[in-house]
Amino acid sequence: MRRLSRKKALSLVRELDAFPKVSESYVETSASGGTGLTFHLSLIAFSAMALLAILEFFVYRDTWMKYEYSVDKDFSSKLRINIDITVAMKCQHVGADILDLAETMITSSGLQYEPAIFELTPQQRLWQRTLLLIQNRLREEHALQEVLYKTLLKGGPTALPPREDASMEPLNACRIHGHVYVNKVAGNLHITVGKPIHHPQGHAHIAAFVSHETYNFSHRIDHLSFGEEIPGVINPLDGTEKITYSNNQMFQYFITVVPTRLNTHKISADTHQFSVTERERVINHAAGSHGVSGIFVKYDMSALMVTVSEQHMPLWQFLVRLCGIIGGIFSTTGMLHGLVGFCFDVICCRFKVGVYRPRGDMQLQHQMNNVNHQAPLLPDNVPQE
Secondary structure (H helix, E strand, C coil): CHHHHHHHHHHHHHCCCCCCCCCHHHCCCCCCCCHHHHHHHHHHHHHHHHHHHHHHHHHHHCEEEEEEEEECCCCCCEEEEEEEEEECCCHHHEEEEEEECCCCEECHHHEEEEEECCCCCHHHHHHHHHHHHHHHHHHHCCCHHHHHHHHHHHHCCCCCCCCCCCCCCCCCEEEEEEEEEEECCCEEEEEEECEEEEECCEEEEECCCCCHHHCCCCEEEEEEEEECCCCCCCCCCCCEEECCCCCCEEEEEEEEEEEEEEECCCCEEEEEEEEEEEEEEECEHHHCECCCCEEEEEEEECCEEEEEEEEECCHHHHHHHHHHHHHHHHHHHHHHHHHHHHHHHHHHHHHCCHHHCCHHHHHHHHHHHHHHHCCCCCCCCCCCC
């Protein structure tokens, strides 16, 4: 039974033929036959079909990001700013506030001042190096941003991990973190010496009681984003660390905020992207470098809104492409088969071989084959032993 089933399976496979038959007038029967060649060519064709169909299925399962641009017509809503910055100064010596173009000052009512240690632990330093490595790759390979949009790093946390144990080091820094809501106009985030106060002529920081020797605006930006905070999204300034040895250092960040509507299979949110340009200099009034020591984040709003949506190939398009692959392979192999047959006919006609051999030679060859295949006859009078 097993042999019969194997013979049936083998016969079915051998009957599998993806090529048209050659006319009987061009066929000459041989001892081996042409089944083996046709079988192998058909097997190659169907293997190519299967491979391309599998690859096309993976393309069908994949998604891509589509970017659409429109004018942002929402000017009445508030803009949320998420801040987590550590400054190498004590909390009683530093203050943060935001002043926009409408002369509306938002004090640190939404921000918290937490004494901290500026130096990172080995685990935190490893986290920061990994984050900076991702930032560098994002600047070189912009296509990685689509990967982050689609996977969102699987929702992995992007905040600085806490310290493993309580340290006996002095709390020589101040962590300013929290979020504030501002008008959707250009503004400036100040982090400088002294607590901010508001008066009719503008705003000021009380810095008269802070010694100049304590000025140190070395800082680390663990997180800075605009809009709804989405876990897993990496912003351009996350992980940035600036170290200075001058008491009169000014750090400036010029930011352009672009409203972004994100629609993926995992999340749908209204957030903001931004690009940043950095600048730092030493304040020296004698040399003409005027200003105030501190950290200044100047942001401006873009008039365009970007809608990022995750797209997927529809089923009908996948079926059409699949039919195109199968039909294309059938047509291509058919043309190649016909071309090989044509070349074979030209060669046979040129050298007078095969079916193009002269008829007299063919009859003589046929008679000789019949004579060679006849069995010898024994005479009747041969004595038997």
